[in-house]
Amino acid sequence: MLKAEDNFKITQTGPDSSAGRLLRRYWQPVGLEQELEHIRPAKPIRVLGEDLVLFRDTDGEIGLVGRYCPHRGVDLAYGRLEHGGLRCLFHGWLFDRKGACLEQPAEPIESNYYKKIHHKAYPCRVINGMIFAWMGPANSPPMPVLDALNAPESHCFAYKGLIEANWLQATEVGIDPAHASFLHRFFEDDDPSDSYGQQFRDTTVGAKIPVTELLRKHHRPEITIEKTDYGLRIFARRDLQSAGQHIRVTNLVFPSAIVIPMQTDMTITQWHVPIDNERTYWYGLFCSYGEAVDKAKMKEQRDALYDTHIYRPKRNSENGYGFNPDEQKKVTYTGMGMDINVHDNWAVESPGPIQDRTKEHLGTTDRAIIANRRTLLQRIDELENGKEPPVPKFEDGPPLAIDTLCSADDWKSFWRTTAEGRRQSASWAAGSD
Numbered sequence: 074m075l076k077a078e079d080n081f082k083i084t085q086t087g088p089d090s091s092a093g094r095l096l097r098r099y100w101q102p103v104g105l106e107q108e109l110e111h112i113r114p115a116k117p118i119r120v121l122g123e124d125l126v127l128f129r130d131t132d133g134e135i136g137l138v139g140r141y142c143p144h145r146g147v148d149l150a151y152g153r154l155e156h157g158g159l160r161c162l163f164h165g166w167l168f169d170r171k172g173a174c175l176e177q178p179a180e181p182i183e184s185n186y187y188k189k190i191h192h193k194a195y196p197c198r199v200i201n202g203m204i205f206a207w208m209g210p211a212n213s214p215p216m217p218v219l220d221a222l223n224a225p226e227s228h229c230f231a232y233k234g235l236i237e238a239n240w241l242q243a244t245e246v247g248i249d250p251a252h253a254s255f256l257h258r259f260f261e262d263d264d265p266s267d268s269y270g271q272q273f274r275d276t277t278v279g280a281k282i283p284v285t286e287l288l289r290k291h292h293r294p295e296i297t298i299e300k301t302d303y304g305l306r307i308f309a310r311r312d313l314q315s316a317g318q319h320i321r322v323t324n325l326v327f328p329s330a331i332v333i334p335m336q337t338d339m340t341i342t343q344w345h346v347p348i349d350n351e352r353t354y355w356y357g358l359f360c361s362y363g364e365a366v367d368k369a370k371m372k373e374q375r376d377a378l379y380d381t382h383i384y385r386p387k388r389n390s391e392n393g394y395g396f397n398p399d400e401q402k403k404v405t406y407t408g409m410g411m412d413i414n415v416h417d418n419w420a421v422e423s424p425g426p427i428q429d430r431t432k433e434h435l436g437t438t439d440r441a442i443i444a445n446r447r448t449l450l451q452r453i454d455e456l457e458n459g460k461e462p463p464v465p466k467f468e469d470g471p472p473l474a475i476d477t478l479c480s481a482d483d484w485k486s487f488w489r490t491t492a493e494g495r496r497q498s499a500s501w502a503a504g505s506d
């Protein structure tokens with residue numbers, strides 16, 4: 074439970090707000106490269122409450138500038154992409170990706186006025202199909218050290234999805250490993266519709282157990298957390314008695330990203346980026362330690378589930394997430410289909426656009442949420458008193474996320490050995506450690 078003033082602090086995202094100032098101290102995904110694969114690579118976007126235009130200039134570089142022209146305020150999202158910049162349609166002022174005004178073609182030929190105009194612009198970087206922006210003060214820190222950013226493009230796939238709620242709600246679902254036993258419960262273990270129910274884990278007694286059965290039957294995980302130099306490492310341990318221990322290790326890369334296991338040879342790194350206080354995009358980078366990813370197939374599977382214009386899931390609050398009482402009785406816990414992203418979206422959105430945390434009652438499974446809020450409030454207060462947040466360090470290498478079974482006595486070392494071994498065996502990591 075939080076005080077109302079603290080809930081306000083950690084949920085406000087605009088440029089002059091408490092959490093907004095903190096979130097601007099970290100690289101934020103602002104788009105996918107595929108969003109600029111059009112005849113005219115420019116689109117209006119809103120990030121952290123700011124209206125911007127994301128574009129690829131005629132030199133092939135990415136720009137992110139204020140949406141409204143500093144001359145008389147028209148919409149630069151309609152601008153002309155030419156001569157190394159974005160040209161306003163109203164009087165032809167031309168801006169480059171750094172916000173410099175290069176031309177004012179209606180002003181007198183001898184005028185130097187253009188040199189005095191500096192438009193809002195944020196530096197961008199593209200990694201593995203994802204466009205990151207630095208929206209903080211000068212001197213951006215290095216990018217975080219993550220497998221999804223180190224792996225080659227062939228082994229990564231980027232996607233995004235709209236969440237109609239505050240960024241912290243989305244992040245807090247990601248650091249709550251207990252919900253998988255309920256929210257994502259399937260009553261049958263042979264779900265052929267996607268890979269989730271097809272996953273199995275080797276038990277210590279030789280048999281294989283479907284993940285769906287494991288989560289359903291062992292619904293009281295022990296949640297423990299470790300503070301790390303990038304955020305939190307979260308363990309969910311389920312005791313399967315003679316069959317061993319199921320360990321799921323997830324990570325919070327402070328303040329808004331998670332690194333979580335997906336399949337045995339794949340992780341997802343997912344950022345939760347505020348559009349504004351009441352809407353968020355999740356940006357996911359799927360990273361394979363095994364085969365190269367089949368991007369066309371992964372894109373096709375996801376495009377079928379989203380309105381790709383704004384990446385809104387087709388199952389959303391307006392259609393009750395496709396809720397079907399018959400399905401709820403027989404097939405899934407939610408009655409909202411087999412796609413776990415839909416379940417998560419319901420959990421994030423249904424408390425309302427900004428959850429009233431003064432009314433909640435947290436339990437032992439909420440340890441990571443409690444620890445993270447404490448850090449958030451501390452960093453916000455420090456920043457308000459002029460102290461910059463520490464630059465995240467990754468002294469032990471990129472965060473390791475894994476979901477595995479092992480025997481009871483050695484799980485504390487086993488998960489790490491397994492996860493490190495998996496990384497070392499990746500073709501792209503050979504010789505890098």
Ligand code: FES
Nearest residue numbers: 142144145161164
């Ligand atoms: S309003 Fe943009 S150039 Fe005049």
Ligand SMILES: [Fe+2]
Nearest residue numbers: 252257413417
């Ligand atoms: Fe979930």
